[in-house]
Every structure is written in C-alpha cells, then in structure tokens.
Amino acid sequence: xxxxxxxxxxxxxxxxCPGCGDHAVLxxxxxxxxxxxxxxxxxKERFVFVSGIGCSSRLPYYMNxxxxxxxxxxxxxxxxxxxxxxxxxxxxxxxxxxxxLAIGGNHFIHAIRRNIDINIVLFNNQIYGLTKGQYxxxxxxxAITKTSPYGTVEHPFTPGALVLGARGTxxxxxxxxxxxxxxxxxxxxxKHDGTSVTEMLxxxxxxxxxxxxxxxxxxxxxxxxxxxxHGQPMIFGKNKDKGLILDGQKLKxxxxxxxxxTEKDILVHDATTVETGIHSLLIEMKYPEYxxxxxxxxxxxxxxYDDNVRxxxxxxxxKSTITCMDELLHSGATWEVK
Amino acid sequence: xxHKVIDTQDVVIRFAGDSGDGxxxxxxxxxxxxxxxxxxISTFPDYPAEIRAPHGTVSGVSGFQVHVGSIEINTPGxxxxxxxxxxxxxxxxxxxxxxxxxxxxxxxxxxDEAGIVRxxxxxxxxxxxxxxxxxxxxxxxxxxLTKESLKDSGMDNKAIIRCKNMxxxxxxxxxxxxxxxxxxxxxxxxxxxxxQLIEPNKKVLFDGFNYASNIHAIANTYTIQPARQEKGTxxxxxxxxxTAWGLIAASExxxxxxxxxxxxxxxxxxxxEELAIHKNLGVKTLQAEDEIAGICTAIGAAxxxxxxxxxxxxPGLSLKSEALGLAMIxxxxxxxxxxxxxxxxxxxxxxxxxxxxxxxxxxxxGECPIAIIAAHSPSHCFDAAFYAGKYAMEHMMPVILLTxxxxxxxxxxxxxxSMKDYPAIKPPFIDSCExxxxxxxxxxxxxxRYWAVPGKAGLEHRVGGLEKxxxxxxxxxxxxxxxxxxxxxxxxxxxxxxIPDQEVIGDKKxxxxxxxxxxxxxxxxxxxxxxxxxxxxxxxxHFDFINPLPKNTAEIFGNFKKxxxxxxxxxxxxxxxxxxLPQFKYMQYNKVQGQPFIVKEIVDAVNNIL
Numbered sequence: 001x002x003x004x005x006x007x008x009x010x011x012x013x014x015x016x017c018p019g020c021g022d023h024a025v026l027x028x029x030x031x032x033x034x035x036x037x038x039x040x041x042x043x044k045e046r047f048v049f050v051s052g053i054g055c056s057s058r059l060p061y062y063m064n065x066x067x068x069x070x071x072x073x074x075x076x077x078x079x080x081x082x083x084x085x086x087x088x089x090x091x092x093x094x095x096x097x098x099x100x101l102a103i104g105g106n107h108f109i110h111a112i113r114r115n116i117d118i119n120i121v122l123f124n125n126q127i128y129g130l131t132k133g134q135y136x137x138x139x140x141x142x143a144i145t146k147t148s149p150y151g152t153v154e155h156p157f158t159p160g161a162l163v164l165g166a167r168g169t170x171x172x173x174x175x176x177x178x179x180x181x182x183x184x185x186x187x188x189x190x191k192h193d194g195t196s197v198t199e200m201l202x203x204x205x206x207x208x209x210x211x212x213x214x215x216x217x218x219x220x221x222x223x224x225x226x227x228x229x230h231g232q233p234m235i236f237g238k239n240k241d242k243g244l245i246l247d248g249q250k251l252k253x254x255x256x257x258x259x260x261x262t263e264k265d266i267l268v269h270d271a272t273t274v275e276t277g278i279h280s281l282l283i284e285m286k287y288p289e290y291x292x293x294x295x296x297x298x299x300x301x302x303x304x305y306d307d308n309v310r311x312x313x314x315x316x317x318x319k320s321t322i323t324c325m326d327e328l329l330h331s332g333a334t335w336e337v338k
Numbered sequence: 339x340x341h342k343v344i345d346t347q348d349v350v351i352r353f354a355g356d357s358g359d360g361x362x363x364x365x366x367x368x369x370x371x372x373x374x375x376x377x378x379i380s381t382f383p384d385y386p387a388e389i390r391a392p393h394g395t396v397s398g399v400s401g402f403q404v405h406v407g408s409i410e411i412n413t414p415g416x417x418x419x420x421x422x423x424x425x426x427x428x429x430x431x432x433x434x435x436x437x438x439x440x441x442x443x444x445x446x447x448x449x450d451e452a453g454i455v456r457x458x459x460x461x462x463x464x465x466x467x468x469x470x471x472x473x474x475x476x477x478x479x480x481x482x483l484t485k486e487s488l489k490d491s492g493m494d495n496k497a498i499i500r501c502k503n504m505x506x507x508x509x510x511x512x513x514x515x516x517x518x519x520x521x522x523x524x525x526x527x528x529x530x531x532x533x534q535l536i537e538p539n540k541k542v543l544f545d546g547f548n549y550a551s552n553i554h555a556i557a558n559t560y561t562i563q564p565a566r567q568e569k570g571t572x573x574x575x576x577x578x579x580x581t582a583w584g585l586i587a588a589s590e591x592x593x594x595x596x597x598x599x600x601x602x603x604x605x606x607x608x609x610x611e612e613l614a615i616h617k618n619l620g621v622k623t624l625q626a627e628d629e630i631a632g633i634c635t636a637i638g639a640a641x642x643x644x645x646x647x648x649x650x651x652x653p654g655l656s657l658k659s660e661a662l663g664l665a666m667i668x669x670x671x672x673x674x675x676x677x678x679x680x681x682x683x684x685x686x687x688x689x690x691x692x693x694x695x696x697x698x699x700x701x702x703x704g705e706c707p708i709a710i711i712a713a714h715s716p717s718h719c720f721d722a723a724f725y726a727g728k729y730a731m732e733h734m735m736p737v738i739l740l741t742x743x744x745x746x747x748x749x750x751x752x753x754x755x756s757m758k759d760y761p762a763i764k765p766p767f768i769d770s771c772e773x774x775x776x777x778x779x780x781x782x783x784x785x786x787r788y789w790a791v792p793g794k795a796g797l798e799h800r801v802g803g804l805e806k807x808x809x810x811x812x813x814x815x816x817x818x819x820x821x822x823x824x825x826x827x828x829x830x831x832x833x834x835x836x837i838p839d840q841e842v843i844g845d846k847k848x849x850x851x852x853x854x855x856x857x858x859x860x861x862x863x864x865x866x867x868x869x870x871x872x873x874x875x876x877x878x879x880h881f882d883f884i885n886p887l888p889k890n891t892a893e894i895f896g897n898f899k900k901x902x903x904x905x906x907x908x909x910x911x912x913x914x915x916x917x918x919l920p921q922f923k924y925m926q927y928n929k930v931q932g933q934p935f936i937v938k939e940i941v942d943a944v945n946n947i948l
Contacts, residue, residue, distance in 0.1 A: 045792065061800055071634075071661060071664050074661065080624070081640075083638075085639035312617060323618070326757050328583065329573070336570075
C-alpha cells in the first residue's frame with residue numbers, strides 16, 4: 001500500500017502555538033512515514049506514537065496511528081514494554097527536554113543502554129513550555145526564566161553526550177525548520193535497529209523565542225552549522241569552503257585553500273564506527289568556536305534488547321520439557337496421597 | 339535430664355542462628371522432607387534485613403519456624419516444641435518462643451565467653467539468665483562434631499563450618515523420624531555442578547542423625563504420622579511461587595502472553611525470579627530500572643496486547659501510584675502484586691504486615707477506585723493471582739493483588755489442581771469496527787471497554803492520562819468528566835456481579851463474627867476451631883475480595899450480634915467497612931509489630947467480648 005503524508009494526519013485540531021517549531025517536526029514526520037512504509041514494507045496500523053507530558057507530547061493526537069499519551073517522563077518505559085510485548089510494532093516516541101532528561105532521565109538512559117528498537121524524537125526547546133517558562137536540563141548556564149530570575153547556576157546536559165554515555169547506537173540532530181533533513185533523518189532512524197535518538201532543536205515562540213536563533217537564522221545557518229553525511233567530508237559554510245580537521249585530540253575549523261589545506265585534509269564522516277571519540281567531539285561542538293553538528297552523527301549496529309528477548313524465549317522453549325501449566329504444576333518434588 | 343512427652347499430632351520447630359548459619363535452608367529442608375513424608379506443614383521465615391548482620395549479635399539472628407502435623411495445620415504455630423539455637427544470640431532472641439515443655443538444642447561451641455558477651459548477656463550463664471533452665475536442653479558441641487565428621491573431606495575449615503547446619507538437620511531428622519532420602523536427593527541436585535560437595539554434605543547429615551541416636555540426651559523420638567489428606571498429588575509451594583504460577587495459569591487460559599515488568603524489592607522479588615525461569619511458557623520478564631519503569635513497561639505491554647503484570651512491595655506501590663492511575667484511566671488490564679511488608683517508608687523490610695490496604699484503596703490522585711483481591715494462604719496465592727488476571731483482562735482494568743511477606747515466604751503442601759477445572763478467560767478483544775473506532779465504548783454488562791491491540795487496521799486510536807470522551811478525544815467538559823469518572827467507578831463496582839459470595843465458617847447466625855482478610859486466615863481459622871471445640875458460637879468471615887466487597891456482605895453481618903475485625907494494621911479494613919456498611923457496629927483487634935498474629939491473642943481478644 002502506498003501512503004501519503006495525508007494518511008498520517010489525524011482529524012484532531014493541532015493546538016500548538018502559532019509559530020511553534022513543533023509544527024514543522026510534525027510535518028516532517030508525516031512526510032517521512034510514507035517513505036518508511038515503502039522502504040520497509042510497513043503498514044500504517046503497525047505504528048504507535050507514545051509520549052509523556054509537555055507541549056511536544058501532544059504529538060500522538062495529531063498522528064492518525066495508534067497512540068499513547070502517557071505521564072510525565074515515563075513514555076520511554078511505556079515504549080519499552082510495548083516493543084518487548086509486541087515486536088512487530090514500530091514505536092515512535094515524542095518527548096521534550098524536561099520529559100526525557102529531567103523527570104524521565106532514568107528511563108531515557110536505560111532504554112538507550114538496552115538498545116530497544118524504538119525511535120525517540122527529542123524536542124529540545126531548552127525550556128518548560130506547558131508549565132509556562134521554567135528552566136529545563138538543557139537551558140543554557142545563566143538562563144533567565146521564571147524559576148531562575150537571576151539566571152541558572154547549573155550546567156545543561158548535551159543530550160547527545162548522554163546518548164553516547166548510555167552506549168547509544170543512533171544519534172542525530174536537526175533544526176525544526178529543516179524539513180528535508182528531518183525527513184532524511186527519520187527514515188534512517190526507522191531503518192536503524194535499536195534505539196534512535198533524534199534531537200530536534202525547536203523554537204518556543206512564547207517562552208524561549210530565539211533560543212537557537214544564532215545558528216538557525218537563515219542568514220548564518222550554513223556558516224554556523226554543519227550537516228554531516230556518512231562518507232562525506234565534513235565541509236560547511238555558505239561557500240562550502242570550511243571544514244573540520246583533527247588537531248591533536250581536538251577538532252579544528254579550517255578554511256580550504258588557506259595554509260595549504262585541501263579538501264583531502266578534511267575529515268570524512270563515519271557514522272558507523274563503534275568508536276565514540278569523533279562522535280563525541282562532533283556532538284559537543286558549540287557555536288561560536290565550532291559549527292553545530294546536524295544530521296546523523298552516529299548510526300552503528302549492535303544487538304537489540306527486543307531481538308535478544310525473542311531469541312532467548314525461543315531457545316529456552318526449544319530446550320524445555322515443560323510445555324504447559326499442568327506439566328509445570330507436576331514438575332519437581334510431588335507426592336501421592338491415596 | 340527431664341523426659342517429656344510431646345503431642346505427636348503436631349510439632350513446632352524453630353531453627354535459629356546467625357544470619358550466615360543457613361537456618362533458612364535448614365528449616366526449608368526440614369519442612370520439605372516433612373511435606374514429602376505426607377505431613378501437613380506451615381512455615382514462617384523470620385529473618386533480618388541485613389544479609390550478614392554483625393556476627394553473633396541479636397540483630398543478626400535469622401529464624402525459621404515450621405509447624406508439622408498429622409492434623410490440619412493452618413499456622414506456623416505460636417510457640418515451639420523444639421528450639422535449635424546455633425549461638426547465644428539465637429537463644430536470647432528466641433527463648434521467649436519456647437514452650438515450657440520445649441526441648442532446646444544448643445551448639446555449646448558457640449557458648450564461650452566471647453559469644454555470650456556479644457549476644458549482650460549480663461552474666462555468663464545465659465540459660466539461667468533467660469530462665470529456661472527447666473527446659474530440656476541438649477548441649478551439643480555441634481561445631482566440633484561437624485569438624486570431626488568432615489576432617490577427611492578435603493574441604494577447608496570455613497567450608498566445613500558452613501556444614502554445621504546439616505549436622506543439626508540430621509539431629510532433628512532423628513528426633514522426628516524423618517527419612518534422609520529427600521534431603522539426599524536435594525543435595526545431589528543442588529551440587530550437580532560441584533559433585534565433590536555431595537558426599538561430605540550427605541555424610542555430615544548422616545553423622546548428625548547418628549549422633550542424636552547415640553547420645554542419650556534425646557530420650558524420646560517423635561513420630562508424626564502422615565496427615566489424612568484428600569486423595570491426590572501434592573507438592574509443597576510458597577506464596578510467591580504460587581503467585582507466579584497463578585499468573586502463568588491466567589496467561590495460558592486466556593491465550594494472552596504474560597509480560598512482567600518489575601524491580602527487585604523484598605519480599606516480592608521471588609515472584610519476578612520465578613517468572614523469569616518460565617520463558618518456556620512464553621513468559622517475558624523485564625527487570626526495569628526502577629519501580630516506575632516496572633509498572634510503565636507493563637502498561638505499555640498491556641496496550642500492545644499482553645497480559646501485563648508488575649510485582650512489588652509497599653514502597654514500590656507508592657512509587658507506582660501515578661502510573662496505576664494511568665492504567666486506570668486508560669482502562670488497560672494490569673495485575674499489580676503487592677507483597678506487603680512492614681512500613682512506613684523502608685520500615686522493617688523482612689517483616690510481615692497488612693498496612694498497605696489504605697494505600698491500595700485510596701493511594702492515588704483523582705477519582706481512582708481500583709479492584710483489590712487478597713490472598714489468604716501460601717497456596718491460595720495461585721487462585722488469587724489467577725482470578726486477578728481473569729478479572730483484569732475481562733473487565734479491562736488494573737487489579738491489585740495483596741499478599742504479605744508471611745504468605746510470600748511461607749509454604750505449605752498443596753493438592754495440585756488441574757487446569758481443566760479453572761474457568762476460561764475471555765478478554766474483550768476487538769478486531770474491526772464500523773466507522774471511526776471509539777476507544778471508550780463499553781460493554782453494557784461489565785462496563786469494560788474493548789481491547790483494540792495495535793496492528794489492527796481501522797482501529798487506530800489514542801489513549802492517555804488526559805480525560806477523554808467516549809470517542810477518545812481529549813475533553814475537559816465538566817459533565818463528560820463526571821460521566822467518565824462514574825462509568826469507571828461503576829465498572830469496578832460491577833465486578834461484584836462476577837465474584838463469588840462471601841462464605842462464613844461456623845454458624846451462619848450467632849454471637850460473634852470474626853472478620854479478617856489476607857494472610858491472617860490461618861490464625862483466625864485456628865482460633866475459631868478452638869472456640870468450636872469449646873462449643874462457643876464464634877464464626878469467621880475471611881475476605882478474599884476487598885474491592886468490591888461480595889454482594890452478600892451486609893446480609894452476613896446482619897446475622898451476628900457482634901463483629902470483630904482483626905488485622906495486622908491499625909484498622910484499615912474496619913474503617914473501610916465502616917464507610918461502606920455504616921449500619922453495623924464494628925469492634926477491632928489490631929497488631930502492628932511486623933509479626934503475624936498468634937492464635938492465643940485472638941482467642942483472648944474474642945473471649946474479652948464474649
């Protein structure tokens with residue numbers, strides 16, 4: 001069956017604020033899923049969208065698929081149970097920086113550690129929107145919010161670093177408005193076996209407007225971000241004349257054509273290497289010292305929890321002599337009363 | 339040397355030692371051998387929370403009581419006929435449980451000055467200090483004899499000393515004429531991968547047996563004839579094992595695969611461990627990162643079409659409260675097993691109580707009634723878990739199954755049932771619908787919604803913690819909210835149409851009705867039997883169904899002049915009854931000591947009001 005984006009739109013009114021970055025992410029997803037279905041032979045009814053609490057967690061209502069809008073922070077655990085219970089389902093999870101990294105931090109890292117085959121879309125707007133403007137675990141140091149009127153005094157998480165620390169196998173990053181890149185990432189995430197985490201840098205027009213503006217402005221975007229593609233040199237900039245090289249144990253931005261640098265000196269992106277070193281350096285790049293890395297930074301193969309559960313079940317079953325409850329009841333030490 | 343005649347109908351033996359002395363194993367092996375011999379048994383492990391508490395101190399004493407009989411046995415017994423005290427601390431902690439006629443076996447090797455001081459005695463004469471000098475005390479150098487028995491075994495000193503519990507077990511086997519074969523078979527299985535340990539363990543058990551027969555200290559041996567049990571095949575089962583098996587049985591009957599998301603917690607962990615073994619029966623277990631993930635993975639599994647279970651104890655129930663509300667409002671089937679322990683907070687983790695009832699009844703935000711079933715004996719945990727699963731799946735709702743540490747860890751012989759005698763379980767699955775699927779449309783009889791498992795085209799729908807209307811659309815409409823709350827409550831209330839009537843043990847009409855629930859059954863029943871033996875009109879209504887109450891509850895209560903509600907908390911069930919059935923006057927007897935009732939205190943309490 002061939003689907004269009006329209007097939008994934010529910011009949012429910014989308015209630016995000018006008019101008020909210022979530023709209024674009026939703027549109028990207030609705031455009032990506034027909035392609036996912038075509039590539040993998042999926043039908044629409046196998047999709048389940050799961051979410052926790054927060055603005056982005058309203059997303060399941062807007063998808064014309066099965067959906068579960070759960071409680072704050074716990075979507076990852078709910079997705080995990082769903083996938084183990086019914087591995088034929090394709091699970092997508094919408095979550096925010098508060099939902100996934102504050103109240104749900106524990107479930108987030110453990111799902112990634114297990115590498116359960118779910119797709120997490122992390123809407124990072126660096127603020128609590130639904131509760132009207134308190135700082136989140138990704139708010140920049142010093143951020144002035146309603147609960148930090150004098151600025152925050154704590155470092156934010158870099159979500160990708162958390163993913164790597166938890167043995168993550170797939171991490172991508174994008175901007176809400178990069179609809180084509182988002183679509184490309186979502187298709188790759190769907191194809192990836194294991195937990196995929198896509199960090200979407202989204203703009204909250206009401207409580208944190210312009211949080212990502214320094215890198216997302218059309219004017220400067222190409223100079224301040226780099227879109228990584230596996231097997232391609234790490235080149236960026238309006239004129240495609242800047243690149244990244246390894247300088248000792250650090251990355252360094254260089255200009256092609258200056259100081260004898262040619263395209264051959266530029267690092268080639270390898271998303272599939274198990275080594276976390278370069279991936280970690282790419283994830284940690286911050287403007288203005290570096291361009292912010294977008295695209296699929298890491299996409300490596302590893303065993304998945306759900307496959308292992310299934311295989312173990314089959315193996316134990318094939319070796320066991322007990323096949324039903326009555327046999328179990330009579331197993332071990334029993335005695336007869338006559 | 340006093341010679342005592344002990345009632346051979348039933349005997350209570352209490353094994354007590356340091357928490358590393360292997361007393362739980364010794365007690366379990368004695369109980370298992372007795373059960374296999376055909377006796378009725380009931381066991382009560384009474385151990386500290388510390389795995390290895392300070393050596394030789396009272397806080398580190400681990401006990402295991404077993405009641406063995408040729409008659410019907412319903413409790414582990416109040417006081418013991420034989421006390422095994424492996425060190426002075428064990429004697430100090432347990433002397434109060436020894437009957438005036440009791441035999442006490444002590445390992446004299448541990449009763450040196452250091453050991454006596456460490457146990458906190460004021461003098462160097464513990465027996466006099468505890469005023470147990472008139473008991474039949476068997477002084478045996480158990481440690482020395484064990485070393486002697488195993489000196490040629492090739493084992494190191496530490497390993498040899500660990501075997502002294504087997505020597506003691508051998509002594510007890512002689513005293514009670516237990517055959518050694520059952521334990522031999524156990525040792526052969528346990529040490530299959532370390533065969534060099536099989537013969538030494540058998541030897542030390544045998545030497546203990548012979549030692550007891552050779553010394554004249556034990557003048558009498560006791561024979562407890564096999565009990566006159568109903569015909570059939572029997573096995574020994576603990577409450578936690580029975581709970582796990584009952585859940586698997588519900589999975590088999592319904593044809594719905596079992597998923598258990600859980601987090602280890604005393605005293606519930608053994609259920610997760612037991613379920614984890616049975617992958618051969620399609621059981622999936624997920625040891626989650628925390629209690630909340632335990633229940634949330636289960637909720638996800640329920641949505642995806644599995645029979646979902648989460649197991650816990652009191653503190654875990656607290657952590658699961660919000661998610662339990664989610665299961666309730668999304669109307670998904672889920673069994674939550676709470677093996678209650680002493681609280682609040684961490685409380686006394688290894689001790690038993692019934693103090694989670696209020697939490698189970700009321701411990702959630704919003705209007706959130708949840709069905710509650712309680713198990714009343716170790717083997718009854720099987721049926722209780724089976725029916726919890728049946729009602730959860732057929733009525734599309736979470737069900738809390740309350741058991742207790744006393745039941746979970748306790749064990750008893752069980753006549754093995756046949757699965758053909760259990761009812762079918764038919765969850766309301768739905769495969770297709772006309773037009774837009776309405777997730778909160780209900781069965782008009784049960785009020786259950788239908789189970790539309792993802793993967794079925796045309797049934798796409800969204801559920802969640804936000805209030806919805808019947809169509810599954812978010813709604814904050816005041817009247818819709820009131821209607822949905824009422825419908826969800828009505829669904830729980832209507833379960834009363836499907837559960838059995840409450841039974842009364844004893845006269846159906848009379849003077850006094852003892853009311854109990856959960857794991858106190860054995861003690862309350864034994865007390866009632868004592869009253870019946872004296873010709874007194876005292877009956878028992880022991881509730882397995884807490885919410886909703888059986889439909890004939892008021893009718894029963896109306897037939898008695900006095901009602902006394904006995905429970906191991908400050909009065910949770912009695913308060914609930916006062917709210918539900920305020921037309922009756924209730925008296926109450928409560929105990930909050932982290933210990934089960936003793937029969938005598940129930941008898942005394944009832945005699946006071948007779």
